[in-house]
Amino acid sequence: MGELAGKIEESGYQYLVEKFGEERIKKRYQWLYNQMMDYIEAKEMEGRILISDDILCHVVVDYFVDIDRLKEFQGIEKTQPSKIYAYTVFWILRHKPMQITMMENAPELAFVNEEFSSYLIRELLFSEPDAAAILENQREKVDNFVDTMLYYFQYRDFSAKNIELMILAFEAGRGYQYSIDYRQGR
DSSP states (O other): OTTHHHHHHHTTOHHHHHHHOHHHHHHHHHHHHHHHHHHHHHTTOBTTEEEOHHHHHHHHHHHHHHHHHHHHHHTOSSOOHHHHHHHHHHHHHHHOOEEEOOSSSOGGGTTHHHHHHHHHHHHHHTSSSTTOOOOGGGHHHHHHHHHHHHHHHHHSOOOHHHHHHHHHHHHHHHHHHHHHHHHTTO
């Protein structure tokens, strides 16, 4: 990560450092790297999965290029979490920074980037309200959403825009349900 600014300069995107600041870009890289390492450790994949520094740098650069263009085109001042996660996940899915180190006998690792991306979005969507218990009679709907999202990342065409729409749709459903519950005095 120490050479991140150099890699950005080499790729012709020095303006990103000037526009967003080297510290902000480094923090985004470090946050993603830490998230990936936590995921690898939680899934006990150490030694079987590595994080490619070069590829992760491409993820971060491409993310900031997209966000810069969006901010300029749409007049956005502050990037919403739905955009942050959608564009981050999109570039993770495109570049695949988590690499398998085994040559064979590891079919469960084939979709590690897709599984991690699904994990990241679940982390965003299920963080509020904090530690909300899912009612048993609703678990199938939530599990279906999570399973379908992973399947979508594995086998379907996707864009950052439709990943963002998926996040916003989930949040809208949560807001709608809250409105119903609030009206009923729960």
